[in-house]
Amino acid sequence: MENLNVILNTVKNINVTSAIDILVVAYLIYRAYKIIKETRAEQLLKGILLILLLIPVSFILNLTMVYTIISKTITIGVLSIIIIFQPEIRRVLEHIGRSTFTERGVPRQDESIEKVIREITTAVDNMSESKTGALIVIERTTGLGEILGSGTIVDAVVSASLLENIFVPNTPLHDGATIIRMNRILASGCVLPLTGSQEISKKLGTRHRAAIGLSEVSDAVVLVVSEETGTISLAVNGKLVRNYDRERLQAILTKILKKEEGKDESIRGRVREWLRTKKTTS
Numbered sequence: 001m002e003n004l005n006v007i008l009n010t011v012k013n014i015n016v017t018s019a020i021d022i023l024v025v026a027y028l029i030y031r032a033y034k035i036i037k038e039t040r041a042e043q044l045l046k047g048i049l050l051i052l053l054l055i056p057v058s059f060i061l062n063l064t065m066v067y068t069i070i071s072k073t074i075t076i077g078v079l080s081i082i083i084i085f086q087p088e089i090r091r092v093l094e095h096i097g098r099s100t101f102t103e104r105g106v107p108r109q110d111e112s113i114e115k116v117i118r119e120i121t122t123a124v125d126n127m128s129e130s131k132t133g134a135l136i137v138i139e140r141t142t143g144l145g146e147i148l149g150s151g152t153i154v155d156a157v158v159s160a161s162l163l164e165n166i167f168v169p170n171t172p173l174h175d176g177a178t179i180i181r182m183n184r185i186l187a188s189g190c191v192l193p194l195t196g197s198q199e200i201s202k203k204l205g206t207r208h209r210a211a212i213g214l215s216e217v218s219d220a221v222v223l224v225v226s227e228e229t230g231t232i233s234l235a236v237n238g239k240l241v242r243n244y245d246r247e248r249l250q251a252i253l254t255k256i257l258k259k260e261e262g263k264d265e266s267i268r269g270r271v272r273e274w275l276r277t278k279k280t281t282s
């Protein structure tokens with residue numbers, strides 16, 4: 001009863017500043033949840049929230065032992081969360097950075113993007129026909145500097161023939177991933193992080209797992225051509241979509257990489273856009 005009074009008094013003392021404080025925290029939690037939704041962190045997060053919910057419940061019901069154990073182990077818990085959620089935390093922070101700064105990996109001018117997309121699509125389609133295994137990463141806002149270091153620097157203009165040449169079997173650069181930034185092939189033979197997801201089909205080997213793995217920890221677009229079947233797949237945001245043909249691949253790459261004309265994705269741009277829509281609706 002005493003504990004309940006403490007909580008009621010706290011609620012009574014809420015002023016405008018603390019209400020804003022609560023709203024900001026609630027918004028940040030909501031955004032973080034949206035980013036990690038449908039990743040392996042979602043289930044873990046639900047479990048942790050349930051345990052955290054036990055703190056006020058045990059406090060109100062005077063369950064001294066439960067309350068003491070949970071509140072005393074929370075520090076170790078926070079440390080464990082940071083270690084377990086390291087990839088997801090990185091993703092959330094990168095996502096925040098992405099909203100603040102404008103895109104850097106994708107070429108600015110539409111013509112240039114279209115050309116890069118055309119060259120990549122042609123190469124991927126040809127490699128699919130000849131069943132040449134390939135792994136192509138298109139960098140967007142998440143910097144892939146660490147990954148570049150694992151491969152060999154190429155630094156050449158993107159062209160279908162160069163891409164096809166890189167992946168010719170038994171040549172020095174065919175193993176691993178090729179990274180594209182803007183309209184340049186930066187490096188080949190790069191090692192990508194493998195996904196740890198248990199939900200992926202056992203039929204998919206390490207090439208596809210590497211594509212999903214990188215797309216889980218970055219906003220890169222990753223293309224895979226299967227050496228076994230010639231199937232074209234695309235991984236974005238931890239999801240792999242299979243069986244693309246040339247037209248569908250060109251369409252999806254254009255949709256992802258070509259920024260809507262004049263659209264400002266930065267926070268300032270979004271606020272401006274929101275104010276503009278408010279003005280027109282009022």
Ligand SMILES: Nc1ncnc2c1ncn2[C@@H]1O[C@H](COP(=O)(O)OP(=O)(O)OP(=O)(O)O)[C@@H](O)[C@H]1O
Nearest residue numbers: 133175176177191192205206207208210226227228
């Ligand atoms: N971590 C990694 N980073 C980059 N490339 C990788 C990685 N792991 C494997 N690869 C590439 O994938 C090739 C092996 O593909 P594997 O047959 O295991 O995959 P798969 O998904 O079954 O693809 P495929 O359908 O082409 O056989 C390696 O030779 C290498 O080029």
